[in-house]
Amino acid sequence: MQALESGTETEFIIARNGRPAARLVPLAQARTDRSRRIGIAKGRFAVPEDIDRSNPEVLVLFEGR
Secondary structure (H helix, E strand, C coil), X not given: CHHHHHCCCCCEEEEEXXXXXXXXXXXXXXXXXXXXXXXXXXXXXXXCCCCCCCCHHHHHHHHCC
């Protein structure tokens, strides 16, 4: 397992009775781009309470005024 995680090996073949039965490969390809993750900037800046007060249309959509 460590060889797969470190990249030393690209796959392991699991055999049964001397015959290949399965191939174990790392899931590195399936990982998502963390820079596009929702909430990635959480805690990095403060959003003012009145952020949408300057846009009356947005205020109507959110508060129904």
